[in-house]
Amino acid sequence: MSQSIAGVVLAGGRSTRMGAEKALLPLGGRPLIAHVVERLRPQVGLIFINANGDAARFAPLGCDVVADAADAGAGGPLVGVSAALAYAALCGYSRLATAPCDAPFVPLDLVARLEAAMAASGAPAAIAEGESGLEPMFALWSVAARAAIDEECRLGQASPRAVLERLGAARARFLDGDDLFANLNRPEELAAVEARLRR
Numbered sequence: 001m002s003q004s005i006a007g008v009v010l011a012g013g014r015s016t017r018m019g020a021e022k023a024l025l026p027l028g029g030r031p032l033i034a035h036v037v038e039r040l041r042p043q044v045g046l047i048f049i050n051a052n053g054d055a056a057r058f059a060p061l062g063c064d065v066v067a068d069a070a071d072a073g074a075g076g077p078l079v080g081v082s083a084a085l086a087y088a089a090l091c092g093y094s095r096l097a098t099a100p101c102d103a104p105f106v107p108l109d110l111v112a113r114l115e116a117a118m119a120a121s122g123a124p125a126a127i128a129e130g131e132s133g134l135e136p137m138f139a140l141w142s143v144a145a146r147a148a149i150d151e152e153c154r155l156g157q158a159s160p161r162a163v164l165e166r167l168g169a170a171r172a173r174f175l176d177g178d179d180l181f182a183n184l185n186r187p188e189e190l191a192a193v194e195a196r197l198r199r
Helices: 032-043 055-061 077-090 110-121 143-154 160-166 187-198
Strands: 002-010 044-050 064-066 095-100 125-130 133-142 170-173
Touching: 002 032, 002 077, 002 110, 032 044, 032 055, 032 095, 032 110, 044 077, 064 077, 077 095, 077 133, 077 143, 077 160, 095 110, 110 125, 110 133, 110 170, 125 160, 133 143, 133 160, 143 160
Parallel strands: 002 044, 002 095, 044 064, 125 170
Antiparallel strands: 095 133, 125 133
8 A cells, every 4th residue: 555645436427328326236235336446445545536516425335525617618527637637646545546436356466566566667557457458447546647637628629548648657567357347338248347346
């Protein structure tokens, strides 16, 4: 665990393909987001959630909830990253690890490997790379990059991937199977993982 790194679980999406707020859908008897928090929490000095609306719905997780900026416009994942970077800086952290709320198999060494890649390259960010390619929702960001990210948001950029590439993000390779980065976006995907856990 790195005390200089904060972690955020991004839960600000509209969950249109799932048909309900996916972060709170049950998986193995617990909300989907609880699995992500459980796996990310030991890797960082502080963990919190980026989400909009009533923060009380996440109270059982014991995490602060940070909403997107009021003037964020149409939103998107990058707006959530921007809000999370602002909060991490406010709490005295120099870097921020991100993971999405619908990825219950977050690598238990995600932050350590991203941190190593970032340190080796000197880049202001690092991105996970799995067997299927880059995984931009699983990244490590320097708080010092926030101004550049805010400018991208102002220009209407919503994609973390595009900004990470422009920042020259280092790559941390994870070739241990795609399940590590599996995003559960549809009811049938959630049902398949539920069945797998029962087995």
